[in-house]
Amino acid sequence: xxxxxxxxxxxxxxxxxxxxxxxxxxxxxxxxxxxxxxxxxxxxxxxxxxxxxxxxxxxxxxxxxxxxxxxxxxxxxxxxxxxxxxxxxxxxxxxxxxxxxxxxxxxxxxxxxxxxxxxxxxxxxxxxxxxxxxxxxxxxxxxxxxxxxxxxxxxxxxxxxxxxxxxxxxxxxxxxxxxxxxxxxxxxxxxxxxxxxxxxxxxxxxxxxxxxxxxxxxxxxxxxxxxxxxxxxxxxxxxxxxxxxxxxxxxxxxxxxxxxxxxxxxxxxxxxxxxxxxxxxxxxxxxxxxxxxxxxxxxxxxxxxxxxxxxxxxxxxxxxxxxxxxxxxxxxxxxxxxxxxxxxxxxxxxxxxxxxxxxxxxxxxxxxxxxxxxxxxxxxxxxxxxxxxxxxxxxxxxxxxxxxxxxxxxxxxxxxxxxxxxxxxxxxxxxxxxxxxxxxxxxxxxxxxxxxxxxxxxxxxxxxxxxxxxxxxxxxxxxxxxxxxxxxxxxxxxxxxxxxxxxxxxxxxxxxxxxxxxxxxxxxxxxxxxxxxxxxxxxxxxxxxxxxxxxxxxxxxxxxxxxxx
Numbered sequence: 001x002x003x004x005x006x007x008x009x010x011x012x013x014x015x016x017x018x019x020x021x022x023x024x025x026x027x028x029x030x031x032x033x034x035x036x037x038x039x040x041x042x043x044x045x046x047x048x049x050x051x052x053x054x055x056x057x058x059x060x061x062x063x064x065x066x067x068x069x070x071x072x073x074x075x076x077x078x079x080x081x082x083x084x085x086x087x088x089x090x091x092x093x094x095x096x097x098x099x100x101x102x103x104x105x106x107x108x109x110x111x112x113x114x115x116x117x118x119x120x121x122x123x124x125x126x127x128x129x130x131x132x133x134x135x136x137x138x139x140x141x142x143x144x145x146x147x148x149x150x151x152x153x154x155x156x157x158x159x160x161x162x163x164x165x166x167x168x169x170x171x172x173x174x175x176x177x178x179x180x181x182x183x184x185x186x187x188x189x190x191x192x193x194x195x196x197x198x199x200x201x202x203x204x205x206x207x208x209x210x211x212x213x214x215x216x217x218x219x220x221x222x223x224x225x226x227x228x229x230x231x232x233x234x235x236x237x238x239x240x241x242x243x244x245x246x247x248x249x250x251x252x253x254x255x256x257x258x259x260x261x262x263x264x265x266x267x268x269x270x271x272x273x274x275x276x277x278x279x280x281x282x283x284x285x286x287x288x289x290x291x292x293x294x295x296x297x298x299x300x301x302x303x304x305x306x307x308x309x310x311x312x313x314x315x316x317x318x319x320x321x322x323x324x325x326x327x328x329x330x331x332x333x334x335x336x337x338x339x340x341x342x343x344x345x346x347x348x349x350x351x352x353x354x355x356x357x358x359x360x361x362x363x364x365x366x367x368x369x370x371x372x373x374x375x376x377x378x379x380x381x382x383x384x385x386x387x388x389x390x391x392x393x394x395x396x397x398x399x400x401x402x403x404x405x406x407x408x409x410x411x412x413x414x415x416x417x418x419x420x421x422x423x424x425x426x427x428x429x430x431x432x433x434x435x436x437x438x439x440x441x442x443x444x445x446x447x448x449x450x451x452x453x454x455x456x457x458x459x460x461x462x463x464x465x466x467x468x469x470x471x472x473x474x475x476x477x478x479x480x481x482x483x484x485x486x487x488x489x490x491x492x493x494x495x496x497x498x499x500x501x502x503x504x505x506x507x508x509x510x511x512x513x514x515x516x517x518x519x520x521x522x523x524x525x526x527x528x529x530x531x532x533x534x535x536x537x538x539x540x541x542x543x544x545x546x547x548x549x550x551x552x553x554x555x556x557x558x559x560x561x562x563x564x565x
Contacts, residue, residue, distance in 0.1 A: 020051025022563075024143040025108055029134045032151045037211050039117050039130065040070075045562065046110040048144075054101030056111050058562040059092040059138065064131075066119025068093055076110040123210045127202045135188065135197035136562060137168060143191040148199055151183045159184075159203040166195050223415040227422035234426040238433035241381070246433070248440035251449045257460065258453035265479040266325065268451050270364050272484075274374060274438055276357045281349075282535055283482035284329055285313075289504035290475045292318050293330065298527055300508040309508060311342040311531055325359035332356065342535045369444030382434030389427035396420060459486040471500045478528070488529055499524050505531075 030042040047056070060068065073081040073095065085096045097111055122129040134148040152159060163174045163186050177186040177199075188197045261268050265287050269280040289296050295314045300307060315334050322330070332352035334340055358375060365373045399416060440448060458481045474494050481490035507527045 020049075020053060022047050022049045022051075022053070023141040024048070024139075025145075027135050027143050027146045029146070029148040030151075031130070031132065031134070031148070033121070033130060033153065033208070035153050035207075035209060037119075037121050037208050039120060040114070041117060042112060042114050044110060044112045046108055048106065049104035049109055050106045052101060052103050053109075055096055055098045056563070057094065057096040058113055059089060059094050059136075060115070061133070061136075061138075062091050062093060064120065065117055068115045068117060070114070070116040071095060072114045073097055074112040074114070078112075081111070119211070121208065123205075123208075126205065128205055128208050128210075129200065129202040131198070131200050133196045133198050134186070135191055135195075137194055137196035139562060140193045141563070142193060143197075144189070146188045146191060146197055148186040148197070149183065150186075150199065150201055152201070152203065153207060154182050156182060156203045156207045159201055161186075162200040163188075164196070164198040164200070165191060168194075168196065170195075223418045227418040230422045231425040231429055234429050238430055242433050242436060246437040246439055248448075249442040249445040251442075251445045253449055255449060255452050255456060257457040258450050259457055261454045261480055262447055262450055265483050266360050267364055267367070267369075268454075268480060269483045270360060270374070271369055271440070271444060271448050272451050272455070274436075276360050278353065279485070279532070280483055281329060281353065281356060282532065283479040284326065285333065285535075286482060286504075287479035288326060288330065290479065291321075292316055292503070293322070293326075294333075295504060295506065296531065297506040298508045298531060309527075309530055309534070311535055312339055313342070314339045323363060325356060325363055328352075328356055328359045367444075368441055369447055371439040371441060374438040377438045378434050380434075381437045382431045385427045385430030385434065388423065389431070392420065392423050392427065454480065455484040455486065458484060458490050460489075471497060471502070475502055475504065482532055487532055491524070491528060 025046045025048045026044075027046075028044045031039055033039045043058070045056070045058070047053075062068075071084075071086050071093070073084045075081055081097055083098060085094075085098070087094045095113060120130075120132070122131055130150065135143055135146050159179075161177060161179060161184050163177050164170060164172065165174050165188050166172050174188070176188060177184055184199075184201060186197070186199050191197055263271060265283045266276070266280065269276055269283070285294070286296070288294055293316055295316060297312045297314065299310050299312070301310050313333060315330065315338050332349060332355075333345060335345075335348065361373055361375045364370060371377070458477065471494070474491070474497075478487060478490065481487040502524075505528070507524060
């Protein structure tokens with residue numbers, strides 16, 4: 001006994017027979033592929049109805065196609081139905097025919113839907129393809145039988161076909177089809193609820209004209225053009241504002257070596273590049289050590305190939321003569337303890353770094369080197385873009401979270417992606433220009449020229465002022481060398497000197513208590529280099545189409561659902 005007969009007896013003898021019940025007696029589809037890449041679809045749906053009914057509906061899935069046009073409907077006698085309603089419903093087109101409600105007593109009633117599909121064909125490297133869910137799977141009732149006829153342009157010399165019937169994703173193929181010269185007929189029986197009947201036909205390229213704008217390309221190209229235009233406009237506006245208000249005063253002088261800096265290591269870093277990095281903070285710590293506020297100790301751990309060096313900081317009694325940002329650094333470094341290991345302060349110091357920067361920028365503001373507070377100037381010009389970026393992140397998460405519930409059509413996803421990328425790029429452009437809006441005054445530009453000359457002196461391999469370079473000179477100017485990233489070159493300048501003890505740094509040879517000390521400043525410089533790399537690292541860180549080779553039921557275009565009520 002087949003499924004249709006079982007369903008018939010269930011309807012006939014059910015104690016709930018007063019309730020409306022139906023299934024599809026047949027769904028017959030005719031598809032005509034046109035030379036212009038559109039194809040015309042004619043669906044004749046015949047319902048077996050038992051109970052009260054007043055409308056039929058069909059939902060056509062818009063995934064994998066551009067749009068539908070020329071939508072019309074006809075009754076079982078072929079008369080055009082004028083009172084159909086067509087509306088968007090998520091990523092589907094909803095077509096409904098409301099007729100006079102009445103009680104049906106195991107009767108058949110039909111309607112026919114016609115529409116033209118744009119952008120529904122697949123265009124691949126070696127072939128073109130029709131991949132279509134002729135019998136939709138979004139339904140809860142049986143389709144007793146179905147016949148699908150496909151007609152191709154007469155000049156197509158050959159084609160191949162596949163037929164899938166089953167739940168979405170099923171790759172089970174059927175051979176219930178017949179192939180003719182320019183057409184094919186597919187058939188299916190007792191197609192269960194939630195199963196699709198999907199046909200695949202592919203033919204050689206060159207016989208169907210691929211449209212210039214394919215599958216929402218007009219909308220996507222417009223969105224892409226706007227997505228490119230917005231960052232471009234933001235760049236032009238930001239660049240114009242920067243040229244007008246953000247350019248430093250110029251000093252038309254060649255940089256020549258200078259033998260000192262007019263500023264401290266911290267202020268030298270800010271004037272040179274308008275920023276403070278973790279390595280700059282390390283330079284300030286070394287400067288504080290040289291000046292007697294703390295001592296740095298190096299200790300060798302492990303043995304053989306597992307040897308490594310650890311560094312600790314010991315706070316000294318001296319507290320006078322500190323600037324506010326220097327006090328902040330010492331408090332952040334020690335946190336009330338007299339001795340701390342570099343490995344212990346990684347997380348704490350990473351959190352404190354923004355507050356340290358803020359204090360240093362306040363100190364710079366007291367000078368006449370900039371047109372205002374660096375941090376406030378950047379916030380002033382970057383406020384809008386930073387807020388837009390934060391809002392964008394919120395919108396992205398909201399879009400991803402709610403898209404499934406709101407049933408946002410898939411057609412809008414490329415547009416959404418373009419919009420997200422465009423706004424993100426625009427925000428980064430705006431914030432990048434805001435970063436460079438603090439302006440060096442003439443005095444600031446003069447100081448920068450002097451500082452860059454001092455960097456040249458520290459970096460040069462030649463021995464300027466050889467008579468004045470002593471162990472004390474090395475220690476005094478080492479913080480500046482760290483700021484400019486030339487501490488190795490600076491230490492190399494002193495390789496000819498015999499090592500003498502430095503009050504601010506205790507090398508591993510001395511700290512071990514086994515006697516001895518570095519044999520030369522070259523060996524001492526190696527310790528300093530290891531220290532710089534190890535500690536600055538600690539400070540700066542914290543924890544498309546299926547293709548003819550495949551396919552499946554429900555995987556093509558069209559599909560959707562339908563029913564009666």
